[in-house]
Amino acid sequence: MKLVVRVKLLPTPEQAAALEATQRTCNESANWLSVRAFEGGRTSRAALQASAYTELKARGLSAQPALHVLRKVADAYTALKANLKAGNVGKSGTKRYRKATSKPVAFRPDAAQPFDDRCLSWRVSERTVSIWTTSGRMKDLAFTGQNAQLVVLASYRKGESDLLRQNGHWYLLATCEIPETALNVAPDGFVGVDLGIVNIATTSTGTRYSGRRLGRHREADRLLRAKLQRKGTKSAKRRAKRRAGKEARRARDINHKISKCIVAEAQRTGRGIALEDLTGIRERVRLRKPQRVTLHTWSFRQLGTFIAYKARRAGVPVVYVDAAYTSQECCRCHHIDRRNRPSQAVFACQACRFVEHADLNSSHNIAARGWSLWVCGAESTASVLALTA
Template sequence: MKIVVQVKLMPDAAQEAALSATLRTVNDLACWVSQVAFEHGVPREYELRKHTYAELKARGIGAQAAQHTIKKVRDAYTALHANIKAGNLGRPGSQRRRRAESKPIVFRPQAAQPYDDRCLSWQYDAQTVSIWTTAGRIKNVPFTGSPDALKTLREHRRGESDLIERDGAFYLIATCEVPEAEEYEPDGFVGVDLGIVNIATASTGYRAAGRKLNRYRRRQLALRAKLQKKRTKSAKRRLKERSRREQRHVKNTNHVIAKRIVAEAERTSSGIALEGLKGIRQRVRPARRPATTLSGRPSAAVLPPKPQRATLHSWAFAQLGRFLEYKARRAGVPLVLVDPAYSGRECAECGHIEKGNRVSQALFLCRGCGVVAHADRNASHVLARRGEDVWNAGRESRAPATP
């Protein structure tokens, strides 16, 4: 299984200038390669190399750096075409899709640049790297990271690493090939219901409430709006300092939740049944205008539900799902994706499905058997049962019986 490990470089002033100039140079050249690719109809990598390789060498970058720059551009167009084909950029003729198709891809000056073992070497004992730059190869560049990251890097690093610049600091993101644990036969399944009020509810009884995280997001949103409104130099400096702080906080929260769920499943020799939420952003209800009284003011008694679009787009449900998946694979815990349709309306006891079963966000009352339960807890048990059905269906042989 491939994972990435991030370490921070600690260069001196001269090394920092060389790394910064290198990223800007290769990304400027990547923009030029992208323009050439766009003009030639985005040819295959081999054809694109014939159009650009000699010029890249003439502009002073090494052979390996030129190869990686060309490959980076071709991979970017491959990803763009995949997103267009999947419909992620809208329907044919939409403004967003026309904008993506009508101009070449542009690379930021600090965009990542791949390095292979010919351009980058690691000295694990000294915790330094030797790395190619446009000013020549610089050696003894110190790096640092968490103890777990450094251990994984030393034992499992394979393949390329990416150099990136973020907020004036330089990082290397290394690819590591970590062996997966052998998957065991589960005794049962832990259903995991994802949500906004409760980030994750497991059928084991664990519930990660989202109140604290949502309150943190609202506070950060209000602070950003306040600073943006000031438009002073100090306000802009504060905004830059706080950039990605919310993202890091949410990522850490998702790591903690995923680790606990996987540990509980491993302890009980269970699998994990996770609801597949693909396409949830396209299923968000559009905002409705509030009803008004005769005076033209909104009526508090008949206000519609609060629009979910902003809330759902800031909810990192896909990230939590990815964390659960890779942590389960590392621990050997079976994980299956199940259809979440009507899981909030189905009774985990009798299987009765009715819209009226879901009395409120938190309350479930079955109209068939009269069971009263927490709605998310009930849904997690429904997902656990569906996980067992999916696992058993995949385990059953589809081969015809021997006559």
Template sequence: MKIVVRVKLLPTAEQAVALAATLHACNTAANHVSAVAFDREVFSRNDLQKIIYGEVKDRFGLSAQPTVRTVKKVVDAYTTLRAQIRAGLLGAEGSKRRVKAESKPIRFRPDAAQPFDDRCLSWQCDARTVSIWTVHGRMKDVLFTGSTAQLKTLAEHRQGESDLVCRSGKWFLVATCEVPEAPLNQDPADWVGVDRGIINLATTSDGDNHQGRGLKRYRKRQARIRAELQAKKTRSATRRAKRMARREARHAAHVNHRISKQIVAVAERTGRGIAVEQLDGIRDRVRLRGDQRAEISSWPFHQLGEYFTYKARRAGVPVVEVDAHYTSQRCPRCGHTAKSNRPTRDDFRCRRCGLAGPADHIAAVNVRDRARTAWVFVNAPVPQRT
């Protein structure tokens, strides 16, 4: 499976100047290539490269391989744009956002990330240095650092391209690694049911509760500040709002990484699988107030599920999705299902047998029980015809 490892570069002042000049030159060239591709409606890598290759090398001072990577970056950007349009992410045909995206060439920021392959960038993992092509010539002995786990993964599994990234004056290399998956546990001892929510981001059938109250307060505060910035309608306010949105996304991703890592570690240690609710179409199944719709739409439920999946694949832990209907209204002991079983958001009390407890924990237990049935059904032997 493919993962990315981000390490921090520690360039000297002279090296940082060369790296900045390289990004600026590559992205200036990318803007020119993008304009040509848009005007001529040529979005095939080979066709575009035949048209623009020589001009880009001579005009922008790029070597052969950086020129090829720059053309590929432009082609990939238009491929992504077309995919977003097909998926409806930019609105319906004729919408303001879609017209704006389709009416002009894609532009690249002067400090946008630039891909490098092994011809332009070589790693010396033992010395923790890289040798990288720049517009000022080949630059050697650029130091990098990272966590022990990152450096080990990089040394053992790095393959393919690496992206040079500049963020807030700091330099990073994002490397692609091909990590082998652990053998899948085909016979889990049991399941860890996980109920995802807003107040409690994840509650397990073991009773572990990963609260989201702090993250919810943080996101509300960020939303309030963004609304104030948007009301100003100035360029500086817009730039600040975008920086805040990226910071918020990184914070939410960090929380989801931590939660999924802990739950996967418990499942791996105990020989169990992980069961989660299938949340596809949740916006269509529930009726929410206006403030709740915004909260649900911006909450990283799907991201947490993706983190569960890929971390479990690395550990060989099976993951199943089960039906999410009535998991918080069904009694796991007697099976009675009723809306009145959940008198408040946090509490569950069965009207038939009297079982009581936290509603999210009850939901996680129901998810676990459904996973037991689903796994048996999926792995049942196919009857042979006679």
């Protein structure tokens, strides 16, 4: 499986200036090529290379960086076509659709630029890299990172690395090919994970990851952001942007910690993980306005993605179950009734009088559905193998 390791570069002022000039030249060339591709209607890699390779080299790019610019532009138009076909930018004729198709794809001056092993070489033991720039080869460019990530980088790096500038700092994003652990094909049940607003995640083993403290931080951030937006000055906008980045980093860190704990628990007990299929949840649910803000701003999809890739790396099976009525169904007698939820935190079955914390009850239902789905899938696979034998 592929993972991305991010290391922070530590350039001198002269090295930083050379990196900035290189990134700016590459993205200016990409914008020039994008306009040409848009006007000519030829956006494939082969067509762009045949018509613009020589001119890109004349703009200050050597052979490999010129090819990377060609591929970056071609891939951008390929992604645009895929999004148009999938309806991700609205229906044909809408304002959003017209905006996406009426002008060339544009690249920011600080957009990431890919480098391969011909124009970027790593010396992980020395913590330096040698990288191509428009002013010549730059050697002994220092970098730093977490020790665990550097071990992964030294052992499994493979393919391209992206040069990225973010908030005045320089980073390299390296692709690593990590060997996967053999999948546990005979799990001893499943750990059901219920995702929510008050409790970010609740597992069927009884672990709750509360979001109350985090909610207070997020509410304070939301109020400050609204205040800065009302002010509208340049300094207020800069501060709002920094706060938004801080919120995103906090959410990402919390999601990483929660997903790591859930996967570790499932691996230790020899179980799989059952998650709710929350596709389209924002359109389906009806909530009060304060809850709507929380639902639409918390990255539940990111948490599910983190759980999935960590589980894959650990060999833990993951299944996605239908989320319908998991909060209204009794995990004991399976009676479904809206009155089973007298409050947000309490589940009280109207049929068998079973009482439990609502999120824990939901997680038990998710675990049971995950096991049923796994058994059905295993049986169908076994029958196919028997027929082909």
